[in-house]
Structures are given as C-alpha cells and as structure tokens.
Amino acid sequence: MFQDEARFGRLSDPRRCWAPWPIRPLVRKTLIREYVYAYAAVTPADGHLEWMLADDMAAKTMGLFLRQVAQNHPNEFVIMVLDGAPSHRSRELEIPEQMALIRLPPYSPELNPAERLWDELREKEFANKVFDSLEAAVIQLALGLWRLESAPAATQSLTGWQWILESS
Template sequence: MRLMLQDEARFGRINDVRRCWAPKPVQPLCQAMLTHEYTYAYAAVEAKSGELDSLILPYVNTDCMQLFLDEVGARHPSDKIVMVLDGTGWHASRLLKLPQSMKLLPLPPYAPELNPVEHVWDELREKHFHNRVFDSLDALEDQLEVTLHTFENNAPMVKSIVAWEWIINALLN
C-alpha cells in the first residue's frame, strides 16, 4: 500500500520579491512585474520514501484533477494508493472516476498545516522562483517543469521535507 499526500499550487508571472545577498557596496536590483497569468502544479508525495509525482496543468478543477489522478494511478499500476488531500470542491466531485486501486482520504477543513506538500511548495518557491521575472507563461512553465523534475529525481531531499514524525509513526504502527 502507498500513502500519498496531494496538493496543488498556483504559479504566476508575478514574482515574489525577497531580500537577497550582495557584497557591499553593491545594491542588488530585483525586477518585479504585476500580471495575472497563472499555471498550476499538482503533486502527490509518498512521505515514507519521498517519491514525488507531479503534473503541470492549466486549471484547478475536476477535469484537471481527473488527469492527475489517472497519471498517478498509471505511474503505480500495481500499488493500492490512499491519497490524502484537502477538501477543495474538485477533490470531492462526484464526477471523479478514481482508478480502481485508489481511495481518497480528505483532511479536516481549514487545516493546510497537516499537509506536508505545502512545505514542498515553499521550498520550490524559495529556491527556484523568488526574484524571478518570466517573459511568458511558457517560460514560467519551463522553469516549473525543470524544478519539478529536480524534485521528482531527489527523493531523499523531498523526504527530508515531508517525512513528518507523526506521519511515519502512523504508517509504522
């Protein structure tokens, strides 16, 4: 059995300007842009191993969620999967057709702190997206794709973010 935790995150061409280091007397310049173009990253992680599955999709809705669940099911065809996720409307849609080997387990309402995937998004944004301006949505998606592949190929790093003691203890007991 595979216990996976799932979440989505919005990424846009509007960047997050943060403090950065520069030698004195250099004063760093950080570009900023306000635009309303977004894409969405879907991710599910197995806390025990740090294995991450992700997809970049244009929306957060039932159709995109269906694509993501189908992809995760296809990546793990011989495993039974319990997918822990928040209570967003498209997660509970009656239109979702779950893969045969998958069950959804909703988190309590208004409890994002229970989902360690939120910390994956924080790490991803901090290390790969702050103080960046993208010329186009395609450029943003290219960067997101490279970053997600980096995370997918580094299970020990992802595990260090998501393997919370209470989750691992719950799996072992």
C-alpha cells in the same frame, strides 16, 4: 501519498536576498497575471514524487492526475490524502478503482507534507525572478519539479520530517 496543487506564473515574487555591504540588491518586478497549475503527490516515507502541470484546477483535471498516479502504480492500492478543495469534492471527480481518497480537516495545510513542495519551489525557482512569457515560467516550474522528483532523499527530507521523528 499526500496530494496538493498550487498556482505558479508570471506574477513576480520579490523576497529578501543576501548582498555584501553596502550593495543594495535590485530586483525586477512584474504584475502580469498568467498562471499554470501544478499537481503533485508525494510519499513522505521514501520521497517518491508524482506531478503534472495543467491549465486549470477542475474536477476533470484532478481526475486526470489521479489516473496518472494510478497508472504509475498499477499493482498498488493508493491511499491519497488531500485537502477539501472543490475539485476534490466534486461529483464529477473520477476516482480510479485502486485508489481511496482521505480528506484532511478544513483549514489545516500544516498537516499536508505536499505543501512544503510549493514553498521550496517558490524559494528556489521563482524568488526574485521575472519571466518574459508563461512558457518560461512553466519551464522553470517543470525543472524544479524534476529536480525534486530526481532527488527522493531530498524530497523525503523536505516532506517526511514526521516520519523521521517517529522512527528515532
């Protein structure tokens, strides 16, 4: 599995959008800095997705997420590939017995297929939207993650491009 985390919140994400000529679309913008963190682990070969939302990105929270993944795969040994974030290297990080962590080289997000999840969510769930509360942003994020989780073929297509190239 490949793991990553990202921050989502109320800070708006204005992007280009389509509108018929000569209409110029208007997009609201907000600068409120309230955030929630999304943890995700994906298996690119089959599109299986595990996720969790949290208030912070700390070693203790990362340990909770790893425990959640281990509990959902009780009869499997999970090899978790992740980046070198401080919460992944902390001595306080508790790694479940049936799990091993492999760190990617520094400054190489293109090697982690889980990074593509965040681009998808930002484009489909957060682009050109303003949220009235952090709770509204959390609901939108959870709906987007649930959408990806409930469509393993789409998640596999999004994250597993290297597996497709190897099998053809």
